[in-house]
Amino acid sequence: MTRPRSSHAVSAMPSPLAWLGEVEAQRRDAGLRRSLRTRPPVGVDLDLASNDYLGLSTHPAVIEGGVEALRTWGAGSTGSRLVTGNTELHEGFESDLADFVGAESALVFSSGYTANLGAVVALSGPGAVVVSDAYTHASLVDACRLSRSRVVVTPHRDVDAIDVALRDRTEERAVVLTDSVFSADGAMAPLRAMHDVCRRHGALLIVDEAHGLGVRGTGGRGLLHEVGLAGASDVVVTTTLSKALGSQGGVVLGPAAVRAHLIDAARPFIFDTGLAPAAVGAAWAALTVLRAEPWRADDVLRHAAALAGVCGVAEVPGSAVVSVILGEPDVAFAAAAACLDRGVRVGCFRPPTVPVGTSRLRLTARASLDADELALAGRVLTEVLADARG
Known part of the structure; x- marks a missing residue:
């Protein structure tokens, strides 16, 4: 018969979280400890830190757009978009945003992070190689890890390295990832040269326009639009609604076939609750302001x-x-x-x-x-x- 362990023996066991204290000390010694900073609803400091590039998060029309959507559709979307979370509001905004940036179609996700995860994972997989710039956003890095593809990380904005990775691949399919504008240094990707290389090797180019939308291109239509690649059949665009459009959420834009595939295959779309109507309404109002201004x-x-x-x-x-x-x-x-x-x-x-x-x-x-x-x-x-x- 097995004897029960004494309470003294149990209490003597180290905590399974004891290692966190050592890790925190290491971070603190290296000057890398992070902390949350609470801000009031009306800031008293000059804000040069947020990503509210167009100043639209507090624009009266944008706030009203969110409030009206809240009144009409309620506080939450009530389910995934495949169940009850898909509204006329979501689809109307998708259509207008796609038209604005010159894409054939758009699909709204709950965040820019999940949009990147959904697009990359669903469009890659075990039979593909993913070639990613060394400075891509963390969401694209995580998407690479989840893709089950072979991943090649190339030096920052190095088109020749991308060319070599695509030329030497053994996989039938290839996907190249980049930010259009990189978040840490503000540098712009050489999109035209990258697209030329991708087209030569039959690779799909996925471009995160999170920091390009609203800033680059005619009237803020993005860097892809600026360099003449809007609507290209071998380019997929991801972006966020939380920066220039002052709201929250993410979008994947591209050929209609990509939208249809993501609805079937993108797990962050299938299994996540749809973006709240207030966020969609605010983003759509911000897009309307940008069109007018x-x-x-x-x-x-x-x-x-x-x-x-x-x-x-x-x-x-x-x-x-x-x-x-x-x-x-x-x-x-x-x-x-x-x-x-x-x-x-x-x-x-x-x-x-x-x-x-x-x-x-x-x-x-x-x-x-x-x-x-x-x-x-x-x-x-x-x-x-x-x-x-x-």
Whole structure:
């Protein structure tokens, strides 16, 4: 007969979570500990950290669009889109957004993250190779891991490396992944050259336009539209509704056959609750504002150039993102804290988000910045960066 273990023996066992304390100490020593920062509903600091590039998250028409959808359709979508979560609102927005960016069709997901997971995994698989830029967003990295494909990671924006990976593959199918505008440094992908290589080797190009939509292209239609690849039959676009459109959610755009396949095969679409109507209504209202006020995209770039000049960044930004590399994590963290103490909120990117030795301040321009706000940013950033750079 087996004797029960004594309560003393059980209590002497180490906690299965004891290792977390050691990991936290290591992160703290390396200057990589993260924490949540609560903000009030009405910010008192100048915001140069959010991704609200067009300043639409608080636009009256956008708020009203969300409220009206809430009143009409309720607080939640009530189920997956294959069950009860698909509404006329979802499909109307999909049609309008596809028309705006020049795609044949669109499919809304609950977030940009799930849109990337759904698109990449459903369009790759064991019989494919996935070629991914080293700096793609974490959602694309996770999609690669879930794809069950062979994955080749190529150096940042290296078209020759993509060419080699596609040329040397043994798989019948190939998928190439890139951001159109990279989130950490604001650099733009060489989309035209990448597409030429993909077409030569029969590969599908998937482009994440999260930071391109609303900023690049005519009236903010995205970088693919700008370089003449909108609607290409061998290109799939993913994007988010949480940046330029000021709401929440994700979208995959491309050929109608891709939309039909994702409805059948994309697990984050099939098994996730549909995006809440209020988010869809707000995003659609933001798209309507952008159509009526295309100058917002130009203002983002103009303000980004002004911020770059103040920070001593030599290259004129091609996006809303201004990257100010300071080197070590503690230096970047201290500089971000000093900016906030002076009333300006900026982003702080440290490893593993960026490579070791390139910790930085990440500033984001908004179309809605006014002259007084730009002047305040100039004064604060000049003071803080002078101290940080010694």
